[in-house]
Amino acid sequence: MVDLHEEFENSRFYHQARIDRRSADALLGIAAGLTADSSINQQEAEFLKSWIEQHLAHLDDPVINLLYRRLADMLSDGVLDADESTELLDVLQQFTGVPNSSVRPFAAPTTLPLNNPAPVLDWSERVYLFTGAMAFGPRKECEALVLERGGLIGGSVSKKVHYLVVGSVGNEQWLHSSYGTKIKKAVEIREAGGGIAIVSEEHWQRAVFG
Structure with missing residues (x-):
């Protein structure tokens, strides 16, 4: 089962001694700028993918790798469709901590109104x-x-x-x-x-x- 929470918490992305801080801060700034109008188009997605490849791919960081993999998957067919654009906007807004920049990116959702107890999940016609x-x-x-x-x-x-x-x-x-x-x-x-x-x-x- 995929669970990246612990990786996010221990990510080298936030480790001052292990990363190029200026590039990391620049990525946050770029992501914030791209999401400012609450939409992401294909040109913006391609720019972000290219920028990460040029500046941050060498860090081998789980947070950056997750973002990059999503971008690569979405652009693999050469088209960023409407659903992918919406999903990418979600990812980038969470990454930047929008709307509250003091919230650490990729914080686990501890206050979500989940059903408690969680129901048994059925499949057929659900x-x-x-x-x-x-x-x-x-x-x-x-x-x-x-x-x-x-x-x-x-x-x-x-x-x-x-x-x-x-x-x-x-x-x-x-x-x-x-x-x-x-x-x-x-x-x-x-x-x-x-x-x-x-x-x-x-x-x-x-x-x-x-």
């Missing part, structure tokens, strides 16, 4: 929706695992969705993040008696991989 950045990999790969097991993928938060899976690469300021609107709507449906359950990526991974 509708899943993913939000936030998944530690397992690109959202499309997560969706494929659901489809392989007989589940369905929802287009937006609604009463028809059974499970909202929140990516592990989260931020404690989820309510103010771009993916927080999905969680907020899911909470409203749940509190009104709807059947939607909000679960963590960790719980979803255990159901997938055992």
Whole structure:
């Protein structure tokens, strides 16, 4: 099971003696600039990928590697589609700590309104929706695992969705993040008696991989 939380906590990206601090700070600044208008286009994604390759690839840092792998996966077919653009925006906003820059990037989401106890996840004809950045990999790969097991993928938060899976690469300021609107709507449906359950990526991974 993929769990990058400990790697993020111990990341050399934050170790003054092991990195080029100026380049690291520059990456945070670039990411903040790219997300300032709450959208990411293909030209911006290609620029960021190229910049990391030129300035930070040598660090072999898990945080940077995660960001780079997502960029490479999204651009592998030469097109950054709308879903990938939204996912990349999520990742970069979490990386920069937007909107609160004092929050450390990739903080584990400790205040998420997850169902407690977490429900047993069924697959057949159950509708899943993913939000936030998944530690397992690109959202499309997560969706494929659901489809392989007989589940369905929802287009937006609604009463028809059974499970909202929140990516592990989260931020404690989820309510103010771009993916927080999905969680907020899911909470409203749940509190009104709807059947939607909000679960963590960790719980979803255990159901997938055992």
